[in-house]
Amino acid sequence: MRTRPLKVALLGCGVVGSEVTRIITTQSADLAARIGAPIELAGIAVRRPNRVRDGVPAELLTTDATALVKRGDIDVVVEVIGGIEPVRTLITTAFEHGASVVSANKALLAADGASLHAKAAEHGVDLYYEAAVAGAIPLIRPLRESLAGDKVNRVLGIVNGTTNFILDKMDSTGAGYSEALDEATALGYAEADPTADVEGFDAAAKAAILAGIAFHTRVTIDDVHREGLTEVTAADIASAKKMGCTVKLLAICERARDGRSVTARVHPAMIPLSHPLASVRGAYNAVFVEAEAAGQLMFYGPGAGGAPTASAVLGDLVAACRNKLAATTGAGESAYTQLPVSPMGDVVTRYHISLDVADKPGVLAQVATVFAEHDVSIDTVRQQGRNQGGGDEAATEQDGGPGAPPSGSWGREGGEASLVVVTHRAPDAALSATVSSLRKLDTVRGVASIMRVEGE
């Protein structure tokens, strides 16, 4: 084994950085044996050097991150600061000074992965970021390497623990969104400002990264259609249960059937209870990958937290160090397909629509005609009284044909009723246009909820 150590600089020393430091300092013999040379923590850049950090050697702390990455003797820079700047500049500077970079920065990678990869390649160093997606779960490396000889057609995942905790709570207790968010905040699963999680920004960044790797193209967060879960109601969850489904905030990356484009989106969706993702509880993450030869794979584990994220960072650090020792680099960006990202309107999906309608004859015929006009087939229709969940309901199933109204009259005279329609698969644009037209019907008093149905 080489005795001269590889030098590691750490940028950021919060929850993840402290854990990375702890593992590097306490597991040094194991890491050295696995790398083939010892590693040495050469410096830790922090904003507040006087904060108490257990187990972090005070003499390594510096507030000058730029000087640290410019030292010239650093083999690998580990970045766990987050955000776009100054991190982008620091990473680029690290590359220019010959260091490989291990990052947990989903926002930066989703915004600007291509130029960072290009810069790393230009300087003959590695850029690894397993920790940027789904915490400890090995996902980037399996997609990039284990499935390198396969053709991935779909990635469907729960990649945000905060929102999964909230939805799981709503599902198991019947709580509303606000109540579940409050509990997530109290337990530390949600941040004081939960926007990045509940509005789907965090999941959208991860979707962009996953789609780019899975389809060998470039996808940025701006390409990802994004809907958060703030509008998911207890009634939506109850509707899902009636269908044998549960609601999850999903990141979905798909190759179009003709293979000429890809899509990436984040939104709440109903998935059947029989789907492996349906049983992912609490703050856990899981990602389902469908590949042509491999079939259906699922990767499951803790999606966040100091230690799990540090595990992913350390795996990348060992790989980057091994490559440094062998004077080589690992697999870099693979974006050769240059497949374009199609807009949400092109995504083929199904809608579950709850309508508040006038309770009178002919309503269903009117509604069904609107679906037919947009060439959207109806799978099932369920009519129920205002007292949701009561026994006063009827259901019919159709075996295809765009929205032909069932014979007979469903409505009762006067008052309001609700009509739950589940469609067959259709382009999102057609489904969305159908909903717009429905809103214009006199007999439709309101659209109580719209949710996509996935995972079937």
Next chain:
Amino acid sequence: MRTRPLKVALLGCGVVGSEVTRIITTQSADLAARIGAPIELAGIAVRRPNRVRDGVPAELLTTDATALVKRGDIDVVVEVIGGIEPVRTLITTAFEHGASVVSANKALLAADGASLHAKAAEHGVDLYYEAAVAGAIPLIRPLRESLAGDKVNRVLGIVNGTTNFILDKMDSTGAGYSEALDEATALGYAEADPTADVEGFDAAAKAAILAGIAFHTRVTIDDVHREGLTEVTAADIASAKKMGCTVKLLAICERARDGRSVTARVHPAMIPLSHPLASVRGAYNAVFVEAEAAGQLMFYGPGAGGAPTASAVLGDLVAACRNKLAATTGAGESAYTQLPVSPMGDVVTRYHISLDVADKPGVLAQVATVFAEHDVSIDTVRQQGRNQGGGDEAATEQDGGPGAPPSGSWGREGGEASLVVVTHRAPDAALSATVSSLRKLDTVRGVASIMRVEGE
């Protein structure tokens, strides 16, 4: 991109080999883009060259595998023949002639992985075998690379699809073992001679490979304690259900609590229905990994079949080709801990024991005394009449203390009853000795079933 192709030799062209050939020939542009150079199938060694193989170029077939691996211009040899010899000699010869090897051969790797790794290292080439364990599921690479900075303490997996199909069938239909095996055979999930699967040899080979990689030591199939599922009865499955459990054939690799040894074993076990492995259905595989920093991870997917196995082979092939291009090698064997493998007697587990006992007073006291004498604590005791599943039963729970008999008499006069005891955790040797002593009791007419309880 380099235009001179990398040359690949294929040994074996059965179900997996045909699929590997199909992907190499039909996905050549994608593979070239991902590797950085085209690959060329230079020869395919088969035993029966005249057999019809759709999509396999007849001009590439040869019966002389040795000459093929000796050509000297082969960059990577893909071995999907299986078995120990002549494969070991062919692989060694390939190394000597400068070729990296991708293998799906669990038996060989579990018998002799260390010497093959040494030979590969000696010749500066790669030995990859993702396909040897759990088919398409990325497992070897995540364990070896993604978790390279973590400390794995436990690997618990369903790694044999045939036995999982059989147990799932027994669980869902109440069928007995023979009936379920017949169905597995009829559907092609079990081979005409199912010994390797049902006696646990296949799973034991995989356990040896996983344990060696997870704990950075050397484990061969001879180190793995092995029990098949041929003695699992419908009554065992029913007993498991009563406990809120299901029965799975598990491969379990563990680091001892003191960290100084490891264990590896394959046997049927009850696991709680709430455990993620409990819901792994049919011929699917899943492996649960517990690591210190990462926490609990699970990898799920198709564990066998031509296309899934080919996916894993192709992933390794791309990696081996990339390394050839870069004139480097990937991470090789990492067995630096040299942790010894402890015998089954040292494994700490729990037993679920069903006893046929004389139905008279004092029996429970006698039985409980035997547990106490072996320092085994009883968790629960359930007594039931001969008519299994009937209402005539009583249960007690104890809160620890080695097997103190509950007060009062449980037995009824005359006849037979059955007593179901679930222990707390204890060394397998003590549990096994307890069962031997129980068999010697006059009042114990027989031991109806013994099964370990895992995953809690």
